[in-house]
Amino acid sequence: MFNLLLDITSSTVDWSRAQFALTAIYHWLFVPLTLGLAVIMGIAETCYYRTQKAFWRDVARFWQKLFGINFAMGVATGIILEFEFGTNWSNYSWMVGDVFGAPLAIEGIVAFFMESTFVAVMFFGWDKVSRGFHLAATWLTGLGATISAWWILVANSWMQYPVGQQFNPDTMRFEMTSFMDVAFSPFAVDKFFHTITSSWIIGAVFAVGVSCWYLLKKRELQLARASIKIGAGVGLVASLLAAATGDNSAYMVAKVQPMKLATMEALYNGGTNQGLTLVSMVSPIGQPDYERQAEPPMRLAVPGVLSLLATHSTDGYVPGVNDLIKGYTREDGTREPSYAEKMASGKKAIVALQTYRAAMARAKKGEPMPAEAKAQLPVLRDNIKYFGYGYIKDVHELVPNIPLMFYAFRVMVGLGVLFIAFFAVVLFVVYRKDITRMRWLQLAGVALIPLAYVASEAGWVVAEMGRQPWTIQDMLPVGVAVSDIPAGSVALTFFLFLALFTTMLVVEVSILCKQIRRGPEYNS
Secondary structure (H helix, E strand, C coil), X not given: CCCCCCCCCHHHHHHHHHHHHHHHHHHHHHHHHHXXXXXXXXXXXXXXXXXXXXXXXXXXXXXXXXXXXXXXXXXXXXXXXXXXXXXXXXXXXXXXXXXXXXHHHHHHHHHHHHHHHHHHHHHHCCCCCCHHHHHHHHHHHHHHHHHHHHHHHHHHHXXXXXXXXXEECCCCEEEECCXXXXXXXXXXXXXXXXXXXHHHHHHHHHHHHHHHHHHHHCCCHHHHHHHHHHHHHHHHHHHHHHHHHHHHHHHHHHHHCHHHHHHHCCCCCCEECCCEEEEECCCCCCCCCHHHCCCCCCEEEECCHHHHHHHCCCCCEECCHHHXXXXXXXXXXXXXXXXXXXXXXXXXXXXXXXXXXXXXHHCCCCCCCCHHHHHHHHHHHHHHHHHHHHHCCCHHHHCCCHHHHHHHHHHHHHHHHHHHHHHHHHHHHHHHCCHHHCHHHHHHHHHHHHHHHHHHHHHHHHHHHCCCCEEECCCEEHHHHCCCCCHHHHHHHHHHHHXXXXXXXXHHHHHHHHHHHHCCCCCC
C-alpha cells in the first residue's frame, strides 16, 4: 500500500531519474527516424504504384531496409522504458495505473500489434501480394508507428496536464472519469502533432543527408536526386508545421505550466508586453538567486512576442519566476496563490487524507462512515488540487534549471529555423539548378544529420526538465513517485544500461553505414 510518509533517499531519486532519462534519450534516438522514414518510403512506393517504374521500387526498398534496422532498435529500448515504470517508479504506477495504464495498454495491444503485423508484409510481401496491398501495408506500418506514438504521447501529456480523473482516498489511486478527456486533451493533441512533425524533419534530414553523401561520392545519382526531392519536400512542410504546432504548444504551456515557460525565457519578473528573447547572457552554471536576479546585462528580444505566444495578445500578462513563487493577480482580477500557500494547502490535503484513512481503518466492517472521516472529505476536496505541494520542503525545488531550459529551448528553435531555410534552398536547387555541382550544399546536408537529433533531444529536455519536480503536474513529485529501493542497485543498472544502449547505438550506426555504403539493390 502506498505510504504517505515515504523516507526515500535523494540518491535513489537522482539515480532513478538518471536511469529513466538515459533510457528515454536513447529510445528517442530511434523513434523519430522510424516515424520520419515511414513517410519517405511510403511516398517512394506510392510513386512506384502510380508509375510502375522499377526504379521507384528500388528506391522504396532501399529506404525500407534502413527503416527496418532502426525499427528493431526502437522496439528494444521502448520495452525497457515501460518496464522501468514498475521497477523504479512503483509508487507512481500504484497511484496512477488506472489512468496511465490505459493508453499504454492500447498502444501495446492495438498500435504495436498493427505495425508489427504489416511490417512483415512490407518486408517479405514483395512479389507475393498485389502492388496495391503491399502499398497499403507500407503505409499501415507507418500509420501503426504513428498511432503508437499517439498513445505514448497521450500518457505523457496526462502527466503534464492531468485531466479526466479523480483521486479516490479509499484506494489511494487516481481513477479515470473520462477516457475521452484523457485521450483527446488539448495538451495531448498539440504535443502529438508537434512531436510527429519534428520526427518527419529527422526522417527528411536523414534522407537528404544520405542522398547528399551519394552525390559527394558521385554514385547512385538518380536515387539521390529523387530522394532529395522527396526528403526536402517532406522536410519543408514538416518544419513549417512544427513551427505552427510549437506556437500552439507555447500557449498551452503558458496556461497549465507557467513555470516551464518562465524558465524557458529566463523571465524572473513578469509583466505585460513581454518580448521573446533572441540573445541573452544567462549564466550556464548553477541556479541564480531569483529574488535578486535582475534583467540580464545583455538581452535582445522581439517586443510583445512572448505575450503573444502565451496569451494571444501582445499586451497579455506573462508571470515570471518570482511572480509564480510569490503569487500574483491576473488581469481578470483573480489571484494565483504563492508557492508557500500551495505548499500549506498540500499539507492540509495530506493531513486530511491521513486522518480519513486512520478513521476508516478503525471503523468496523458494515458500519457507516465515521464522523471523523466524513469531516475530512471536504478538506481533502478543497485542497487536493495542490496535493503534491505538500511534499515540497523548499519553494526553490519547484523551479527547473533555468540555464538548461533557456539554452535547450534556443537550440531547438534555432535549429528549427535553420531546417526551414535549408529545405527551401535544397528544393530550389534540386528543381532549378544542378545540385551535383554544389558541393557546399551536399556537405551541409550530411552535417545536418546529427544536428537534427540535437534539436529533437533539446525539445524533450525542455518538455521533461521543464515540468520538474513533478511526475504528475501539481499532484505527485518525483520524490514520492519513486520506488523504495537501494540507490546502489539503481546506479548499477544505470551503468549496465549505459553500456547496453551505447553498444546498441554503435551497432545500429555501423549497420546503417554498411547498408548505405552498399547502396540499393537494383532489380530492374
